[in-house]
């Protein structure tokens with residue numbers, strides 16, 4: 001009996017090793033549309049195709065955006081149309097409970113969700129407090145649920161950016177401003193401590209450069225306090241910015257000297273035009289890389305930097321770029337890391353680049369998708385950004401459309 005048990009155990013561990021070896025060799029196939037859209041029914045796929053065709057038309061998106069905004073402010077009945085079209089594709093639901101179906105569907109394919117409360121643009125203390133409580137509710141919901149491996153918030157959702165900007169510019173704050181700043185630090189802290197207590201990892205998104213320095217300072221203190229054994233708090237690095245590799249080197253040195261793990265979400269950056277315009281208007285050098293190849297080179301260099309220091313860094317590769325996603329899988333393999341190493345994650349947005357997310361998950365990598373949620377009118381700015389981004393990045397759009405069309409054609413032949 002004892003011998004039999006031993007044999008079974010040896011068999012089991014041999015099988016486990018074989019699976020691991022297989023996983024290490026497995027390279028994701030981003031061209032596989034069967035895996036990419038397995039979670040979409042035929043009617044959902046048709047809807048996605050139609051939607052991406054419409055939003056790929058730049059002129060149409062530019063003409064419709066102000067009209068939709070006006071219709072919403074006049075309370076014309078456009079909400080049901082938005083809910084049934086673009087909202088349905090890019091959002092999980094109006095509240096945490098309404099995201100349950102999306103979370104479960106993604107997790108059936110081993111793709112995690114990040115509940116992203118996407119209400120934007122209300123600069124009032126009560127709203128900041130309400131958002132803080134809502135983010136903490138997402139943390140409580142994620143607690144102990146592997147299907148929701150991260151939570152997230154945007155600094156502008158819980159802080160007045162005007163004040164963060166003054167602080168970032170080195171301006172002195174009066175007594176009221178100092179009190180307000182204490183309130184802001186307290187909100188960051190309450191969220192991060194809740195994440196640590198519930199054992200949930202937390203992303204803090206990056207926004208415009210002119211208030212990022214003060215956010216970086218707050219997040220660094222939280223990481224030094226809460227990332228003692230593993231990364232709970234993750235700051236975001238935008239590699240379309242010049243000088244960010246140097247910033248990463250300093251952040252890593254600080255983590256090493258102070259004995260904590262650096263949590264970093266790498267992204268290219270979402271506010272390029274706004275950044276360039278502000279720099280030109282105010283006569284300072286643009287903080288953005290001169291062109292796309294420099295941005296890409298910097299991004300890939302950042303991936304290498306992190307992988308060379310993976311003993312003290314946990315990373316999330318927040319991108320829809322196939323080359324950067326593939327590069328990270330290769331770097332992991334070179335370092336001898338298992339695809340599901342808990343320090344390395346890949347992330348995309350709901351409704352975008354499913355060919356990357358689902359094929360990575362199929363090959364055993366850790367993948368999660370932002371699942372934005374909130375009332376339709378409050379999520380509108382997020383949806384407009386998705387529409388504009390998809391009509392602006394022609395190459396990316398063609399790829400999405402092409403993949404959906406290819407899968408649709410395959411299904412019709414069955």
Ligand SMILES: Cc1cc2nc3c(=O)[nH]c(=O)nc-3n(C[C@H](O)[C@H](O)[C@H](O)COP(=O)(O)OP(=O)(O)OC[C@H]3O[C@@H](n4cnc5c(N)ncnc54)[C@H](O)[C@@H]3O)c2cc1C
Nearest residue numbers: 205206240267268269270291292295318319320321347348
């Ligand atoms: C999971 C996730 C989380 C994200 N979180 C954040 C966040 O916290 N903060 C944030 O700002 N963005 C965030 N983003 C958005 C991200 O920054 C990019 O805007 C978006 O993902 C497109 O970049 P890409 O790497 O996916 O793909 P690509 O299509 O390869 O790159 C497009 C990006 O390249 C850069 N770029 C394009 N043209 C030029 C040029 N001429 N010169 C210099 N750079 C150029 C821009 O950043 C542009 O967005 C997130 C994205 C994802 C998927």
